[in-house]
Amino acid sequence: MVERFSTSAIELPPPERPFDRADLIFYGLDHSGPSFEAQVFFDPRGVAREADAEHRAYVGSFFVFGHGGCFGDVGHCDIPSERDPFDLRPPHQLEPATRIVTVTDALRALLKRDVEAAKVTVIARTAARTPADVLAFETVRLATYA
């Protein structure tokens, strides 16, 4: 778990490909700990941990309503690594989440500046508005739609 993470640079779509909407889609988000807001920045160089919603690279945020820790015995909150295809029980409570941040205008602005690739930086803050080590996700994808 971290409080801030910058990805490697993600290739942007070619400027000649029109789109109506662009989304950053975060897959595999952990929600086992405290609730938090994840502020998202999209910039060729990444941003420092002090950045906030006033930063020029800020593109939005998503929220995660957290479980607040484990209240069971050892193993209670371990997500099974394999699932029997005949298992009709509901998925484990802590199966990872997905979040979407729409970044249409921000992507257009980057392309207008002839930017070809940009880093996604995520800074997690709990309700106390302080950065916290609650952030974990598997991948983030930039998708455009025409």
Added chain:
Amino acid sequence: MSTASPSAVQAPRALRHRRSARRLTAGQLADLRGAVSAAQAIGDDRGYQRWAGIHGLPLPISCTHHNELFLPWHRAYLYLFEKALQERVPGVTLPWWDWTDNHAEGIPAAYSRQRVEGRKNPLFDSPIQPAGRERPSQTRTQRAPGAPGRLPTPAEVEAILGNRDFLTFQTQLESIHDGVHVWVGGTMESIATAAYDPIFWAHHCMIDRLWYLWQLRHPGAGIPARLLDRALAPFPLTVRQTIDASSLGYDYAATTTAAAGPGHG
């Protein structure tokens, strides 16, 4: 029959209307307070503590968050809790908290006043049963609201309602939902305890209302067929049974009036 949208044309005779928490008449608010108080006074499986505990603690935590059943599961949950309240006060319905409106007020007065008419306001807070606490000292719910300007705006909600795909709509709506839980803070900030706070039900009624409005706006869209027969444990309902709110006996009509017809005699 479509599985995608509420069917206003098939309104049952006893259809009830869920109303804005800020527009309840004095009588409607008194009924709601009376129903919650009466449910709080019951210690068995008809009581408030049992219903609040289904969402989080005591284990098992049954709510569905961050997966494909988020909206149907919570619609079933609200429906059955509302039924439990109606057993205490017939006709009472859950109100919705429109957190896009009146940011200066934040939590509606119906829920933020500590006392009403010289008595404790049952919508202000709630006891938490011992097995429902994250720590022993957490005997009652409490809130720590954020800055009013950080609540969701009408523009943010409008953008989400524009999604045509159900799963995308649901994912984006859940993020806004999560943000309001964080904004209220305190007990509401944790999945384990959130449903003990009476404002939880008004918050989720707003989420349910937005699903209802999305269904009206996108009558051709709907829940993927592979999900329709999924059970919504521990409730005796499937996803399919939650799609049409009017089949559950309620709607979110902004206004409603009626006139008698000629009859069939």
